[in-house]
Amino acid sequence: NAGVTQTPKFQVLKTGQSMTLQCAQDMNHNSMYWYRQDPGMGLRLIYYSASEGTTDKGEVPNGYNVSRLNKREFSLRLESAAPSQTSVYFCASSVGADRETQYFGPGTRLLVL
Amino acid sequence: GNSVTQMEGPVTLSEEAFLTINCTYTATGYPSLFWYVQYPGEGLQLLLKATKADDKGSNKGFEATYRKETTSFHLEKGSVQVSDSAVYFCALWTSGGSNYKLTFGKGTLLTVNP
Numbered sequence A: 001n002a003g004v005t006q007t008p009k010f011q012v013l014k015t016g017q018s019m020t021l022q023c024a025q026d027m028n029h030n031s032m033y034w035y036r037q038d039p040g041m042g043l044r045l046i047y048y049s050a051s052e053g054t055t056d057k058g059e060v061p062n063g064y065n066v067s068r069l070n071k072r073e074f075s076l077r078l079e080s081a082a083p084s085q086t087s088v089y090f091c092a093s094s095v096g097a098d099r100e101t102q103y104f105g106p107g108t109r110l111l112v113l
Numbered sequence B: 001g002n003s004v005t006q007m008e009g010p011v012t013l014s015e016e017a018f019l020t021i022n023c024t025y026t027a028t029g030y031p032s033l034f035w036y037v038q039y040p041g042e043g044l045q046l047l048l049k050a051t052k053a054d055d056k057g058s059n060k061g062f063e064a065t066y067r068k069e070t071t072s073f074h075l076e077k078g079s080v081q082v083s084d085s086a087v088y089f090c091a092l093w094t095s096g097g098s099n100y101k102l103t104f105g106k107g108t109l110l111t112v113n114p
Helices: none
Strands: A006-008 A010-013 A020-025 A031-037 A043-049 A063-066 A074-078 A089-093 A108-112 B005-006 B011-013 B019-021 B023-026 B034-037 B044-050 B056-059 B062-065 B074-078 B086-095 B098-104 B108-113
Touching: A006 A089, A020 A031, A020 A089, A020 A108, A031 A063, A031 A074, A043 A063, A043 A074, A043 B098, A074 A089, B005 B086, B005 B098, B011 B019, B019 B108, B023 B034, B023 B086, B034 B062, B044 B062
Parallel strands: A010 A108, B011 B108
Antiparallel strands: A006 A020, A020 A074, A031 A043, A031 A089, A063 A074, A089 A108, B005 B023, B019 B074, B034 B044, B034 B086, B044 B056, B056 B062, B062 B074, B086 B098, B086 B108
């Protein structure tokens, strides 16, 4: 099992460009999450999907959109990138949405110039 | 709202030293508590967890006890190794309605020197 995979590993964008971060899990988990990690800030939840077909905003959703494509895949889209979105992005998944251990991908490092 | 406060790092220890990383929390209801570890260049991995008061989570020589009376979940290890060098995150999980959320502390960088 690969667990949670993310692509790309690293990306440089110019302000105003768009891109989609991909995430897939092969553990048959129902719930998936997107976080961003900034120095000294811990991890902050951007969006989550408690189950296939549902998505909800987390703590910092502005400037992002998500798609739960199927049970395995959960993508994060930046429509018009801003320097404030420079961060490391982590995808995670869990069996269910309630009190379950989350399993994290290796992260995508994004630099917006 | 919910929050997690961890001791500020970085923490630098010699191999075989005793480790404590303090974590206190504020939450409504009955949260579950977690310690996650992030090795350089990797994603977070669950280290241990506790789901109710007085539970002790343990893994790889690390331990933490869920103390409801002091709202704490301090991480300890009796003898650290160089391979324990990483960032450690305390986190709590609460749920209510449609709002499922892991709340993380800011992380504590541990460096263990040989």
